[in-house]
Amino acid sequence: MRKLHHISQKNTKYLVLGLAMTSVLLIVLSLGFGYYRMNIADVFHVITGASGDPNGWIVLGIRFPRIIAAYIIGAALSVSGATYQGVLKNPLVSPDILGVASGAGMGAALAIMLGLNNLMIQIFAFGAGLVAVLATYIFAKHVKFDRRVSLILSGVLVGSLAFSITTMMKYLADTTDQLPEITYWLMGSLSRVSTNSLLVSLPFMAVGFALLFVMRWRINVLTLDDIESKSLGVNTKRDMRIVIVGATLACSAAVGLGGLIGWVGLMIPHITRAITGPQYTRLLPVSAMIGGIFLLLMDDIVRSLFVMEIPIGLAVAFIGAPFFYMLIRRRRKC
Amino acid sequence: MLNVTSLCGGYYKNIVVNEVSLQANEGDMIYVLGANGCGKTTLLNMIIGYKKRESGSIEFDGINIDELSVKQMAKLVSYIPQQHVPAYNYNVRDVVVMGRAGSLPIYAAPKDKDFALVNESLDMLGIAHFIDAQYSELSGGERQLVLIARALCQQAKIIIMDEPLQSLDFVNQAMVLRALKLLIKKGYSVMMSTHTAISNYADTDKVLLMSRKGSAVFGSIEDILTRENIERAYGTPLQAIFSIDERGGKHIICMPTNV
Known part of the structure; x- marks a missing residue:
């Protein structure tokens, strides 16, 4: 086992500052990527109104919501993954462990089958994600294992159920339009993000982030056994619930906005933990920013590199699988 | 400080703690002895309020345990579990400061005064130099000391320990016992379950000897x-x-006579 040295408290401040600056820089640069290329100077000219080119403003208007969406989805998936990994005491857990993503997929498939518009698909997905986690909680009450094990088992059950229902809908779907749309949604893509869809998801993400921010230090105590955290004066049942609600809101809103994007919630917390250590007051903000930067970068690549856009969920999975292999090869304690 | 009267409890039909009574005052060291599975852990779990009791009373400073909230309990009694491997690799500072959880509101992260308490606790136990070490890289005895430091941050006067000397070698055992003796001198009350020999006991030290049927006798070491x-x-x-x-x-050690 290699000796790990996490960065110190002082250096964390510099890291956070550095990541914040990188984020802003990347967002501005990303506004210039795409079919209609602009360099950073052009972007500034358009924003400040100094450019006489009306196209620039339109292009920025189209790109801006998507770029913001990429960043906050990356951030939301990272913090919810980090949070689930903490409260469930398992670094191999992804945000779908309690069924959020599978449930959201089912909701989206249903909305597509009913022929609803994009906004309704997003709302159905978001709602179904929440319902899935609620179902997980209800089932977990009847499972007589340790609290965390019960949640994980129930989450697997609910996720599996949702997946089966989704598959059934794909089977029954019209192969000319419904099936491709469901399949495409399940691969995760930011191409349908509009200002409206972004605005709809923002309040829920904000509440989710706010809850996690409030609990950022408590999560550490929730990584202890129940008997320990209770003896330290923590209302474990209530605090776990608050934290899971926060993570689920953020994650469900993210999936509703961008479809199923896997691996981010698993990988980014891992990478971050190796840098900052497991302390959540550092882990959460840093993983949020690394996640945001990562997904924004991926989206830039996906929409600029090829003529035909690859769904971002696929692109991330191609990176995720080799990364996971590297992780388990190293066997380092995080 | 702690008054337990006729405590009964167990699992389903199996009563493992049967009419157990004990008292702990300032400066008391209580050893809980008994065979494996005779209910020592169950007893301790009931005293800290983690497990519900069937009957009997538990009072802290005269207040019934049923009337105490989780936060209030944390300020009265602290609990140190057996050795375990934590899920994540926290450093000692972050482990010890978790002891402040009961005194902080839900939205707060520890501040300077909390970290000052951390330093104080580590100093008291002589392990201040470990503050930046990774908890999982310490020896068994050192880890127990860190957990004791965490318990001290709760500012609770009663410390309950479940087999703290389990799987520790002599050096580590001595380390932990010295720390406990120091706390006793400062007025803390320590109750620990143990299998090992009792070293350097004082006349004021007590023992709770539990039998397989769940009953127990309580009193001074030489009496019991x-x-x-x-x-x-x-x-x-x-x-x-x-x-x-x-x-x-x-010193006292129990040895079987039929080997």
Whole structure:
């Protein structure tokens, strides 16, 4: 086992500052990527109104919501993954462990089958994600294992159920339009993000982030056994619930906005933990920013590199699988 | 400080703690002895409020445990679990500061005054130099000391420990016992379950000897650890060997007589 040295408290401040600056820089640069290329100077000219080119403003208007969406989805998936990994005491857990993503997929498939518009698909997905986690909680009450094990088992059950229902809908779907749309949604893509869809998801993400921010230090105590955290004066049942609600809101809103994007919630917390250590007051903000930067970068690549856009969920999975292999090869304690 | 009267409890039909009574005052060291599975852990879990009792009363400073909230309990009694491997690799500072959880509101992260308490606790136990070390890289005894430091941050006067010397070598055992003796001198009350020998006990130290049927006898070490009591409790021929070292320190160890 290699000796790990996490960065110190002082250096964390510099890291956070550095990541914040990188984020802003990347967002501005990303506004210039795409079919209609602009360099950073052009972007500034358009924003400040100094450019006489009306196209620039339109292009920025189209790109801006998507770029913001990429960043906050990356951030939301990272913090919810980090949070689930903490409260469930398992670094191999992804945000779908309690069924959020599978449930959201089912909701989206249903909305597509009913022929609803994009906004309704997003709302159905978001709602179904929440319902899935609620179902997980209800089932977990009847499972007589340790609290965390019960949640994980129930989450697997609910996720599996949702997946089966989704598959059934794909089977029954019209192969000319419904099936491709469901399949495409399940691969995760930011191409349908509009200002409206972004605005709809923002309040829920904000509440989710706010809850996690409030609990950022408590999560550490929730990584202890129940008997320990209770003896330290923590209302474990209530605090776990608050934290899971926060993570689920953020994650469900993210999936509703961008479809199923896997691996981010698993990988980014891992990478971050190796840098900052497991302390959540550092882990959460840093993983949020690394996640945001990562997904924004991926989206830039996906929409600029090829003529035909690859769904971002696929692109991330191609990176995720080799990364996971590297992780388990190293066997380092995080 | 702690008053337990006729405590009963167990699992489903199995009553493992049967009419157990004990008292702990300032400066008391109580050893909880008994065979494996005789209910020591159950007893401790009930005293800290983690497990519900069937009947009997538990009072902290005269207040019934049922009337105390989780936060109030944390300020009265602290609990140190057996050795375990934590899920994540926290450093010592972050482990010890978790002891402040009961005193902080839900939305707060520890501040300077909390970290000052952390430093104080580590200093008291002589492990201040470990503050930036990774908890999982410390020895068993050092880890127990860190957990004791965490318990001290709760500012609770009663410390309950479940087999703290389990799987520790002599050096580490001595480390932990010295720390506990220091706390006793400062007025803390320590209750620990143990299998090992009792080293350097004071006349004020007490023992709670539990038998397989869940009943227990409580009193001073020399009163309780008689041959009949021990044999009855463990259900096997046993003797207690007392010894006095050259500095007058008294020790006791139980040994089976039929090996």
